[in-house]
Amino acid sequence: MIELNDIEKAYRTERIETIALQSIQLKIHKGQFVSIMGPSGCGKSTLLNILGLLDKPSKGNYLLDGQAVNQLPSKKSAQTRNQKIGFIFQSFHLIPDLNVMDNVEIPLLYRGVGRQERMRLVAEALDRVQLSARVHHYPNQLSGGQQQRVAIARAIVGKPELLLADEPTGNLDSHMGNEVMDILKELNRDHQTTIVMVTHDEHQAKKTDAILRLFDGRLVA
Amino acid sequence: MIELNDIEKAYRTERIETIALQSIQLKIHKGQFVSIMGPSGCGKSTLLNILGLLDKPSKGNYLLDGQAVNQLPSKKSAQTRNQKIGFIFQSFHLIPDLNVMDNVEIPLLYRGVGRQERMRLVAEALDRVQLSARVHHYPNQLSGGQQQRVAIARAIVGKPELLLADEPTGNLDSHMGNEVMDILKELNRDHQTTIVMVTHDEHQAKKTDAILRLFDGRLVA
Ligand SMILES: Nc1ncnc2c1ncn2[C@@H]1O[C@H](COP(=O)(O)OP(=O)(O)OP(=O)(O)O)[C@@H](O)[C@H]1O
Numbered sequence: 001m002i003e004l005n006d007i008e009k010a011y012r013t014e015r016i017e018t019i020a021l022q023s024i025q026l027k028i029h030k031g032q033f034v035s036i037m038g039p040s041g042c043g044k045s046t047l048l049n050i051l052g053l054l055d056k057p058s059k060g061n062y063l064l065d066g067q068a069v070n071q072l073p074s075k076k077s078a079q080t081r082n083q084k085i086g087f088i089f090q091s092f093h094l095i096p097d098l099n100v101m102d103n104v105e106i107p108l109l110y111r112g113v114g115r116q117e118r119m120r121l122v123a124e125a126l127d128r129v130q131l132s133a134r135v136h137h138y139p140n141q142l143s144g145g146q147q148q149r150v151a152i153a154r155a156i157v158g159k160p161e162l163l164l165a166d167e168p169t170g171n172l173d174s175h176m177g178n179e180v181m182d183i184l185k186e187l188n189r190d191h192q193t194t195i196v197m198v199t200h201d202e203h204q205a206k207k208t209d210a211i212l213r214l215f216d217g218r219l220v221a
Numbered sequence: 222m223i224e225l226n227d228i229e230k231a232y233r234t235e236r237i238e239t240i241a242l243q244s245i246q247l248k249i250h251k252g253q254f255v256s257i258m259g260p261s262g263c264g265k266s267t268l269l270n271i272l273g274l275l276d277k278p279s280k281g282n283y284l285l286d287g288q289a290v291n292q293l294p295s296k297k298s299a300q301t302r303n304q305k306i307g308f309i310f311q312s313f314h315l316i317p318d319l320n321v322m323d324n325v326e327i328p329l330l331y332r333g334v335g336r337q338e339r340m341r342l343v344a345e346a347l348d349r350v351q352l353s354a355r356v357h358h359y360p361n362q363l364s365g366g367q368q369q370r371v372a373i374a375r376a377i378v379g380k381p382e383l384l385l386a387d388e389p390t391g392n393l394d395s396h397m398g399n400e401v402m403d404i405l406k407e408l409n410r411d412h413q414t415t416i417v418m419v420t421h422d423e424h425q426a427k428k429t430d431a432i433l434r435l436f437d438g439r440l441v442a
Pocket residue numbers: 140141142143144145146171172173232233234239241259260261262263264265266267268311
């Protein structure tokens with residue numbers, strides 16, 4: 001489903017060039033659930049952003065379901081992203097002036113899902129992350145872990161083909177972290193969702209099919 | 222050093238009242254290093270915000286070095302906070318239009334520390350968190366864990382009497398998480414810094430003097 005060929009990503013600030021990723025060669029099959037681990041700053045979020053069509057590589061190409069997606073114009077890129085991909089961001093990116101319910105329904109609006117069905121799917125997703133009591137809260141009225149769970153609910157509400165999760169349990173106690181992993185395992189098992197999860201938690205990574213390790217922008221054995 | 226007597230905190234949204242903390246009775250002695258653990262949403266950040274004079278309790282009183290601080294006018298409260306307290310926020314709260322160096326020096330500006338000494342202390346703090354190579358970066362050019370480390374450097378740069386850390390290793394790999402714990406242990410041992418750390422990581426909590434557990438806003442055995 002995913003093929004990365006010789007991917008490189010360089011960032012430039014005024015003074016420094018950072019090679020965030022180099023020589024990335026990667027194949028992930030439909031329905032696989034893989035983890036990505038590695039030290040802080042080694043390129044994990046950068047890799048996930050490229051997979052999620054949120055960023056373009058400096059070199060190399062990215063085939064998603066056989067289609068070369070890193071060269072798409074931004075309108076087509078956004079369309080592909082909205083239809084196929086769910087993303088749990090490391091810093092959540094909730095919309096501050098929308099309440100929990102309205103934040104979670106956004107992916108369904110992009111797909112033109114009808115109002116009745118949206119209400120049902122949003123309620124279901126919020127129930128899965130145990131936040132049904134907070135539907136009318138605004139993000140700044142939630143704890144850190146509750147914000148993370150809203151981000152999770154939003155990413156899974158449309159049952160996307162490809163789910164990208166950037167440290168989805170970082171702000172959660174171990175019990176809630178296990179609950180979140182159960183949700184991801186269930187999506188993978190029952191809906192064949194392909195999942196790429198960045199995590200610092202070896203305990204959670206061991207529950208997935210494979211662990212890829214990044215170091216200084218490269219995949220290592 | 223810290224005495225909380227019958228502390229309660231209630232939040233009200235349009236529809237729901239949340240009793241985030243109730244009947245909190247707590248004494249922490251100068252130089253102690255304690256952890257606070259508990260499920261997502263149980264009141265940990267709320268408790269830390271009250272300890273850090275960022276929020277006032279709905280009931281009860283807070284004595285800091287024998288002084289009743291929850292009743293101080295906001296100007297005096299800010300003064301006490303700037304002089305005595307360092308805070309590592311769960312969501313970092315870095316200033317987006319200041320680079321790393323300028324973010325870290327802020328507590329020293331509040332204390333009127335001279336330029337030469339500020340440069341030296343900032344360099345030392347950034348070296349401790351292994352970010353010397355990123356001094357001119359802006360927060361949005363940093364990884365999640367690098368942002369967390371800038372927040373840590375800023376909180377420790379002025380060697381505060383009281384350090385409040387809200388999940389300081391949540392975005393860090395286990396190796397960097399251990400390095401951060403070493404920094405905190407060192408401050409505690411060499412400078413008698415009183416430290417209250419919220420964490421979801423039992424492994425890190427075990428390195429501290431005591432673990433307090435919160436559940437549904439109450440301290441439990
Ligand atoms: N401004 C607010 N308005 C309404 N409710 C709030 C507000 N801030 C926090 N709460 C609620 O108070 C409770 C405690 O929040 P707090 O941030 O202290 O939790 P926490 O223990 O730090 O959780 P986490 O581990 O997820 O960070 C939560 O249920 C939260 O929804």
